[in-house]
Amino acid sequence: MVSERERGKLRLRAMTCLAQAGIVLRQEEAEQMEVADFGLGEVETTGLEVVVYANNDRYCAKELVVLPGQTCPQHRHPTVEGRPGKQETFRCRWGEAYLYVPGDPTPNPSARPPSHRARHYTVWHEIILRPGNQYTLAPDTWHWFQGGPQGAIVSEFSSTSTDENDVFLDPEIRRV
């Protein structure tokens, strides 16, 4: 588990990135920012900061913040009750992030997964996301990403988000 104190610290670090990017949040959005630790209790290593702007039965929009070296672990959005899983477009706004998807493994990739969990990272085709770059993931595609030296802010545009349906490769992970 992550303490409230630790969550507060990470929210503040994420806010400094957002402020550098010129992205404005209302006070209550900053206070309610999700600090996702994926149930591992090592949130600076495996974690993600999330601001949800909209999530309804038709679309979803979020701001994702990955701090330097912080990793959002490998997962996919499966078909649920016959409905295709979440499709998502990642657009980098600030900083640099390394996104990994199925395909030819990239030699000398920029990111390294947390070493004690490396066996749960199996897709190695690298997409480098810098401001203005974006990438759309088809539903049910394995992916993971990590913040670069300054971290990154990534806008996520997608179909409806249902985090409870996400499938992670690491069996210790609990998303919700």
Added chain:
Amino acid sequence: MVSERERGKLRLRAMTCLAQAGIVLRQEEAEQMEVADFGLGEVETTGLEVVVYANNDRYCAKELVVLPGQTCPQHRHPTVEGRPGKQETFRCRWGEAYLYVPGDPTPNPSARPPSHRARHYTVWHEIILRPGNQYTLAPDTWHWFQGGPQGAIVSEFSSTSTDENDVFLDPEIRRV
């Protein structure tokens, strides 16, 4: 019609707003920015600059730029072939915009529609959008908006966008 020269000028004005907001576009995105004149040929008065990040069968995300005093005219997104019209969330990133929707008319509204077309503006409940503010419009809701003194940048998150189905109150308007 709007000349290519005029379009180029408006793209550049929109780019200066985007740059002030810290929003990064790739070169080809800047070059392909839509300058919508709604078929009226008076684009500084009735017009909108649009960058489409994603528009697929599940969701859509755009950056909208309204220049100072520029108006996106009153329209709605109707049901088409039994499918509910576009639902959209406007989130202001920079500047100030005045959005009008059905409801109690706001006394002394901040915007004035183009005077020679004022009869085509009938909803007067004002929502002021400043950075961090957002508003979600249900499908088929009449709405229009105008840029404030500096103009505004508004991120639009929505269901699939099909501009050709939009209904405008002003019969002279041609969207596509």
